[in-house]
Amino acid sequence: NASGLRCAHINAISCYTNKLLFESVVRQLEGVELAPANNYSYDRKLEYAKDFLAALQHLNPAGSYVIVVQYAERLRAMAHNLLPLFLQLPEATGLNVSVVLLSSLPFEKFYIKTGLPPIVKLFVPEYTRNEMGRILMNDYASHIACLAEQQGNSSTNDKHWLSALTEDFHCNYVNLFLGTFWKVCRDVKELRLVAAECFLPYCEPIRDGTIPATDAINLWRHITKTLRIALSTMYMRLGTQHSAGRPAKDVTAAQYIELPYYAKYLLIAAYLASNNATKEDKRLFVKNHGKQRKRLQAVNARAKVVEKMTTKLGPKAFNIDRLLAIFYAILDEKVGLTCNLMAQISTLVHLKLLAYASVDGGAGMLDGSVTRLKCTVGLDFIMYVGRMGSVARSKLQQPGVKCLGVQEQHIWHTDLIELCYLTIVLQMIERSIVTVYGEFCIAQYVG
Structure with missing residues (x-):
């Protein structure tokens, strides 16, 4: 200025x-x-x-x-x-x-169809290891602030050990960190993110008083397992909360995994497809599906096989057409069927959130008629993902939705899991977020 x-x-x-x-x-x-x-x-x-x-x-x-x-x-x-x-x-x-x-x-x-005028291109070379080290050392203040905030949330407010975490101590940590990750990743964003996550467990023995801040060898031995796990999950955003080998629950895993926007809806659609009968799709996801006749006979027929409910038999397989039909039904916007959208399904399979149930192992993904999938996550995981994707049960306490859920429980003899899942679907129908495009896909699929 x-x-x-x-x-x-x-x-x-x-x-x-x-x-x-x-x-x-x-x-x-x-x-x-x-x-x-x-x-x-x-x-x-x-x-x-x-x-x-x-x-x-x-x-x-x-x-x-x-x-x-x-x-x-x-x-x-x-x-x-x-x-x-x-x-x-x-x-x-x-x-x-x-x-x-x-x-x-x-x-x-x-590139666009109308063309663009010529511009001056400046190519920035990759950072060297020394330059990357200086970039990571600039995060010293933010790393200490995260430690202080975590200490403030704990039961003990003793913060005198933070004075031992000097800039030289942080410089040694950065050199140790780059010695492990430099040959694997050169992305500044990823390195800064993982360095911030690994710095907290690196300082845990100093906070507990088991290892002094000057003992770099024992600190290295303590952090080795955490760095190994972080190295194997570099781009998966799984965090280091379970680095000690403790079993992770579905709820905690859902809190630390980051999925793309449409992948969340695909995962919710996969869960609904695995735990819902195919013949019920039209009734659940289409507004004007007509009246359901002979309900009493259906109740009596289902009462005889209550032990063989879908949730007790485990998730069932479904094809790609049904997955996409439910996906478009619960999504409150019109999205084209692109290669990027289909790639999200492969990402969910790679993350073990979906599993192939057909012998082709995903070879018929582009066809959609051969590949069959299964959803491998539970209801708690889906509820947390749905909360991140704005499909949560925010209106569960409303009388209308609760009555609908109880009515479904009485009619279909469902257990708690089916009741919660049906309540999600009923809430979405109550809020009228089923798009015309979703209705068309369901109608096309059901025939």
């Missing part, structure tokens, strides 16, 4: 709409700060490109401006005219403005 240069730093992940992107750029270039005085909002409403260009015209024409867009690859999923607009801002506004796109993808991946 002292040299007359104004800079706007934009994160394309947080600015996921045109309105957020345009307002953030103009606000930073104008020097407007979000404060209680302006109610943490911008007084202008910029939703379209013409409004954005008109707002830039009010800037000082003698000034110089720089717009830095981080995670620029996210712009490809936004409006088609957005990327050409940013690359031609100097011509469109007449200002001395430069746009810097920061991305891990090459510019050839930014």
Whole structure:
């Protein structure tokens, strides 16, 4: 600002709409700060490109401006005219403005049908080990803050041992950490994440008083098993909470695993497909499915085989068509069937959340008629994943939903697991989140 240069730093992940992107750029270039005085909002409403260009015209024409867009690859999923607009801002506004796109993808991946103007490409070389060590050592303050926060949540508030964790101690830990992970991973984000996770168990013997902070050899022996487990689960986001070999429950595993957005819905759909009869799909997932006749006869027939319920026999196999039909029924948006969506199924199988039940072992995945799958997780895991995917039982205490659940329990002679799962489905139907596309898929599948 002292040299007359104004800079706007934009994160394309947080600015996921045109309105957020345009307002953030103009606000930073104008020097407007979000404060209680302006109610943490911008007084202008910029939703379209013409409004954005008109707002830039009010800037000082003698000034110089720089717009830095981080995670620029996210712009490809936004409006088609957005990327050409940013690359031609100097011509469109007449200002001395430069746009810097920061991305891990090459510019050839930014192809659009209308074409893009030529740009200046700057390739950043990989970090050396010394540079990576300096980057990780900059996280010293955040690592100590995490230790202090964890100590504050514990029963003992003795924090005198934190004074022994000096910057030299942290430097030794970083060198030890890079000696294990440098040949396997060069990604800064992954290394910073795993280094923060492993630093907590590295300092546990110092907090307990069993190993002094100056005994690097015994600290190395103590952390070896944790580093080995973290090395084997580098990109799986499983954490190091069970590094001591303790068995992990489904609830805790669901809290520490991170699945993509659509993979969560695929996993919920897989659970519903494994624990629900095929002939009940139309009644459960389609709004106008018609009246169900001969209910009393169905009750009597099911009462004779109550010992052989689905949940007691274990999860049943289902094909890809049924999985996708239920997926589109519970998803509150219209999504195309792409290769990325099908790859999420392979990811769930790789994580042992789904298992192949057919002899082809997934060879017919593209066909969809051969491969059969099973869901291997329980109801508790699905409930936590559903809570992260906004499919939780948030209205269980409402009288209408509870009555529906009790009614289903009386009619179908279900146990507690089936009751909870049916309540989820009934809640989704109650909230009318079944899309037309989902109804079409269910109707196509059921015939």
